[in-house]
Amino acid sequence: MHDLLRSLGQYLTKDHSLFMNAESNNSMSNLRRLGISHAIEEIPPLEEHKCLRSLLLFNNKNFKSIRKDIFRKLEHIRVLVLRGTSIKDIPDSVGNLVLLRLLDLSYTEINKLPESTGRLISLEYLSLLGCRQLDSLPAGLMRLSNISFLQLDWTAIDHVPKGIAKFQQLYSLKGVFESGTGFRLDELRRLPNIQRLWVQQLEKAAPVGELVLKNSHNLRELRLGCTMGSTGERTRYQTGVVERIQQVFDMLIPSPSLVYIYIDGFPGIRFPEWLCSEPELNMPSLCHMHLNECISCSVLPPAGQMPELLVLHIKGADEVVTIGTELLGKGVRSAAAFFPKLELLRLVSMGNLEKWSLNIRNMCGDMEDNSQQLSLMPCLKRLLLFDCPKLRALPQDMYMIVNLKRIHIEGAHKLQEVVDLPAVVWLKVKNNTCLRRISNLCKLQDLFAQDCPMLDHTENLCSLKRVYMIDCLHAQVFRNCLAEEEQGILVHVATDGHNIFPDESLYN
Numbered sequence: 001m002h003d004l005l006r007s008l009g010q011y012l013t014k015d016h017s018l019f020m021n022a023e024s025n026n027s028m029s030n031l032r033r034l035g036i037s038h039a040i041e042e043i044p045p046l047e048e049h050k051c052l053r054s055l056l057l058f059n060n061k062n063f064k065s066i067r068k069d070i071f072r073k074l075e076h077i078r079v080l081v082l083r084g085t086s087i088k089d090i091p092d093s094v095g096n097l098v099l100l101r102l103l104d105l106s107y108t109e110i111n112k113l114p115e116s117t118g119r120l121i122s123l124e125y126l127s128l129l130g131c132r133q134l135d136s137l138p139a140g141l142m143r144l145s146n147i148s149f150l151q152l153d154w155t156a157i158d159h160v161p162k163g164i165a166k167f168q169q170l171y172s173l174k175g176v177f178e179s180g181t182g183f184r185l186d187e188l189r190r191l192p193n194i195q196r197l198w199v200q201q202l203e204k205a206a207p208v209g210e211l212v213l214k215n216s217h218n219l220r221e222l223r224l225g226c227t228m229g230s231t232g233e234r235t236r237y238q239t240g241v242v243e244r245i246q247q248v249f250d251m252l253i254p255s256p257s258l259v260y261i262y263i264d265g266f267p268g269i270r271f272p273e274w275l276c277s278e279p280e281l282n283m284p285s286l287c288h289m290h291l292n293e294c295i296s297c298s299v300l301p302p303a304g305q306m307p308e309l310l311v312l313h314i315k316g317a318d319e320v321v322t323i324g325t326e327l328l329g330k331g332v333r334s335a336a337a338f339f340p341k342l343e344l345l346r347l348v349s350m351g352n353l354e355k356w357s358l359n360i361r362n363m364c365g366d367m368e369d370n371s372q373q374l375s376l377m378p379c380l381k382r383l384l385l386f387d388c389p390k391l392r393a394l395p396q397d398m399y400m401i402v403n404l405k406r407i408h409i410e411g412a413h414k415l416q417e418v419v420d421l422p423a424v425v426w427l428k429v430k431n432n433t434c435l436r437r438i439s440n441l442c443k444l445q446d447l448f449a450q451d452c453p454m455l456d457h458t459e460n461l462c463s464l465k466r467v468y469m470i471d472c473l474h475a476q477v478f479r480n481c482l483a484e485e486e487q488g489i490l491v492h493v494a495t496d497g498h499n500i501f502p503d504e505s506l507y508n
Helices: 003-012 092-096 115-119 139-143 185-190 239-251 360-366 396-400 475-481
Strands: 017-020 033-036 054-057 079-081 102-104 125-127 149-151 172-176 196-199 221-224 260-264 288-292 311-315 344-348 382-386 406-410 417-419 426-430 437-439 446-450 457-459 466-470 490-494
Touching: 092 115, 115 139, 457 475, 466 475, 475 490
Parallel strands: 017 033, 033 054, 054 079, 079 102, 102 125, 125 149, 149 172, 172 196, 196 221, 221 260, 260 288, 288 311, 311 344, 344 382, 382 406, 406 426, 417 437, 426 446, 437 457, 446 466, 466 490
Antiparallel strands: none
């Protein structure tokens, strides 16, 4: 929030809002909103404040308990935020807050919700995000028909009760999963207003014979995932379980309204059919695609066919050895381009990726209709390559990406050169053990290099203005290569890990 807007808000609410710290008091007669600072360890008596509507505590680890009767006299409260506090128990008296609309218990240490929460008939927003000690939900929660926002992810909950389909106002559901006699995926069919849906632990789900998201015409964000474990300790599933998971993912065909797709953990050997075959028809409005920990898929989907895609993020695709024209697909003929609107491309933790090629010239030559050449990523501005230790070279056709301004390459230990990128103005290379050469970047203005022990050669960096080098053994040799072009170049060299890089946000 801009400081001026914050000041305006404070001025307009100064007669009925209070932020309480150790020095302040709560003598305000018409108090409606009360925020409590880190210095306060207990909610003061509030019974006299009949007008109180909002009680807010954020990240107060000193706050560890609530008096059992605290809510008996506060029946007019609409908003209760205890986020990030150290409380372990919610008193039964919370059920008295029949006008409560928002309850945020995120990142608290509660281990259960009282059954009285089933009496919060006005509740619309409930967040239990990050409640690591919470292992169950009260059955009475399913009676709260006005719920429109429910967040359950990053908890220890092992059972989601059946009945979520009763929440007809629900627009955001995060962290739900199938469990025993509880929630089932087919309940999603009866949520007409759902806009944001995160389904996890899909290894527990059973495939059903219907497309459960086909009526979700307002769905904008979908996150699907299985439990995969950490990179060093991947969860491995038996063949039969993998086949069942594959069937479940194939069944979850999203609505054409989808804008964001996140796949967070997928052990199948191929991506879901709706992502591999004509994804531009299944998700014509998709802008963000995030494929994380799809550990057994060796072939990436044809994301280059997506007409509206702005961001593509691929992480932890362990089986991908080569990225080729399959990622480009057939392109978008109406826009005469592959990835016509893509602005950001990230490849992260691709441990076995050795070769990345675009071959756009050969593709255009093989197309039946050569009257229209397709351009390559005409809007791409940023490329990030993190932890791709076996990648030997950047694509030769990358020079055809005419608007690529920023590149960050880190942990590409087989990469030997960064060359022939005429549009790049900002380059950061870090921890690339075999990188020797940076050449023919005629518009490059800012170069950042760190932990690149072999880097010793450069040429044709005629627009270079600033160079920052940290722990590069041949920094002086590299600098000598700049001698003929060094007039006006600002060069900074440091060793022993001293960070001399300026804040990268200054370049955004």
